[in-house]
Amino acid sequence: DAEITQSPRHKITETGRQVTLACHQTWNHNNMFWYRQDLGHGLRLIHYSYGVQDTNKGEVSDGYSVSRSNTEDLPLTLESAASSQTSVYFCASSEKKGTGELFFGEGSRLTVL
Amino acid sequence: KQEVTQIPAALSVPEGENLVLNCSFTDSAIYNLQWFRQDPGKGLTSLLLIQSSQREQTSGRLNASLDKSSGRSTLYIAASQPGDSATYLCAADNYGQNFVFGPGTRLSVLP
Numbered sequence: 001d002a003e004i005t006q007s008p009r010h011k012i013t014e015t016g017r018q019v020t021l022a023c024h025q026t027w028n029h030n031n032m033f034w035y036r037q038d039l040g041h042g043l044r045l046i047h048y049s050y051g052v053q054d055t056n057k058g059e060v061s062d063g064y065s066v067s068r069s070n071t072e073d074l075p076l077t078l079e080s081a082a083s084s085q086t087s088v089y090f091c092a093s094s095e096k097k098g099t100g101e102l103f104f105g106e107g108s109r110l111t112v113l
Numbered sequence: 114k115q116e117v118t119q120i121p122a123a124l125s126v127p128e129g130e131n132l133v134l135n136c137s138f139t140d141s142a143i144y145n146l147q148w149f150r151q152d153p154g155k156g157l158t159s160l161l162l163i164q165s166s167q168r169e170q171t172s173g174r175l176n177a178s179l180d181k182s183s184g185r186s187t188l189y190i191a192a193s194q195p196g197d198s199a200t201y202l203c204a205a206d207n208y209g210q211n212f213v214f215g216p217g218t219r220l221s222v223l224p
Contacts, residue, residue, distance in 0.1 A: 042202075042215070042216045042217065043214040045212075058211070100145075101159055101162045102204065104149075104157040104158075107155070107156050
């Protein structure tokens with residue numbers, strides 16, 4: 001079965017360190033998304049991609065970057081982790097804009113000390 | 114900018130009851146509206162996707178309706194079970210934007 005895999009599932013890091021969260025999907029979907037979920041804020045879009053070499057900023061993109069070198073992967077990088085980036089991060093994918101059901105990974109819980 | 118709200122924020126019902134969860138959105142120019150379920154510590158599981166040309170979708174004991182003109186969607190759960198306990202989120206997929214999520218309704222079904 002097709003799926004979205006996120007790694008690591010749990011990570012603890014220190015302020016100022018660079019962190020990369022991996023997302024790999026086997027749906028062969030064009031669209032991929034990164035969200036963060038926080039109490040009181042719900043799900044907020046960080047970055048998204050509509051295809052290889054395409055990346056776009058979402059609502060809360062400051063301090064984050066992504067790159068899309070193939071269809072399957074969209075890694076999320078925190079250049080210099082801050083305590084405000086402690087959150088649960090979800091990767092999602094859909095087939096095409098306007099037609100697609102959105103599918104989610106299991107999430108990555110990041111703690112920045 | 115699309116805003117999505119969900120009422121109630123939390124709901125507790127006895128097992129066997131039929132219940133309705135509400136989702137409201139401010140911009141009716143949507144492609145789709147999707148309902149999700151989230152269990153504690155887990156990702157979001159897709160329940161139903163309603164395309165803008167549709168009025169409702171059904172899957173088992175779940176029925177979701179969409180009224181674009183009033184900016185509302187409802188998720189009906191028939192004969193609720195303790196296993197239905199979870200947080201239910203709706204999300205609107207807009208022209209020119211991506212999915213915007215509501216804050217969710219936390220459902221507890223008591224045995």
